[in-house]
Amino acid sequence: MELKGSRTEDVLRKALNAELRQSFEYRYFAGMARQAGLQQVAEIFEATAANELEHARHEYEFLGGAGNSLENVRQAVSNEHDQVLKFYPQAAETAEQEGFTEIAEFFRRIVDVEEKHEKNFQELLHGIEKETEFEGRTVGHSSVEMAQLMLPEQANPAGFVHGGELMKMMDNAAGVVAARHAHSNVVTARVEDIVFQSPVRVGSVVFVKARLVFASRSSMVIRVDLEMEHISLEKGHDGQEHRVPAMTANFVMVAVDEQGKASAVPKLILLTEEEERLFAAAEEGYKARKK
Structure with a gap:
């Protein structure tokens, strides 16, 4: 199929640019909706954005696609x-x-x-x-998100989930991230900057997001954010479910070999300004601990 110089080629290029712009705009709109607590609106924008991107992929391929x-x-x-x-x-x-x-x-x-x-x-x-x-692995290579429903045996008589239960989930997520980056056994060395933001009740779904923010020779810092969402009839005034920040912490993990001695980990490849900022902040803490 020879498109070169045809009006269809011009239409495809215009369609590609339009689809890419719409995909970006809808993802941006989704972020605004989440900030406003409109979860369902955000989800529809995100799903539509993904579909627009799929349209763009087909148009790009019609125009010749890419090489090897x-x-x-x-x-x-x-x-x-x-x-x-x-x-x-x-x-x-x-x-x-x-x-x-x-x-x-x-x-x-x-x-x-x-x-x-x-x-x-x-x-x-x-x-x-x-x-x-x-050499090296990206932040996205090891990042994880986990979810778990909070049950009565994890809570006190008032129905609030024990902080230790939440810390265990966060530690587990941090360990998965560290192990995926290091491709070795890892141990928790310390936990820093723990902030309890909101109590978590029985019946809530807890989401744990963990990503690597710093790596030295053998130690890694994993940022862990815990959010909760009520799945009962307790919704916001707009009828939407809301994710509420509940806890944050930085976990320092160390890679170890079969003898339990510290082992080297791959370097962390930074791709965005935010990753650079988080790395620099964690590096300051690392240098302070070394002193």
Whole structure:
């Protein structure tokens, strides 16, 4: 099927851009809905966004799709390099000349992030070409979300779930994250910055989200957030279920070998500004503990 130069090719490109924009907008709208406590609205926006992205995938494939993985990584290196050297510096200069200082500073910050993206893709490309393994694992590689219904035997006579039960769930989630990153046995070294935000009642569904925020030679810091949701008739004034933050904590885990001695873990690959920020904050705590 030869589309080159046809009106259909032009229509497909316009449709692709429209679907991608709608997918982004609906995900953004979903985030706003969650903040407003409109869970069902958020879910519909998210499901629709995923469907729009599926439409975009088909349109992209009609337009020729992409090459093999080696070609794709090479293209990614080229894309990031162009953004670092040309697009965002020029964008920052344009915004500065027109007096949009905040936007100019935003574009300059993006340059630093895109440089890291380019470096990651260059290392990937080198590994593929040399047939060597890429060192390190991303935050997303090991992140987990677990859910559990709270039962009467986990609570006190007043119906509030014991803090120890919640801590056990959080420790388990942190251990899964650490083990998935290290690919070895792990032990809990310490728990820091524990914050109890809301009591959890029997009958609530508890969601535990855990992700790696820092890794040194053998120790890892896992951020764990615990939320609860009532599944009984106790809903908000809008009739929606609400997830309520209940606890947060940072778990310091250490990788150990079969003899119980500390062992090295892969480096943590940081891809976003938030990951950089969390890593820097956890690194400060790590250095303070070392002192």
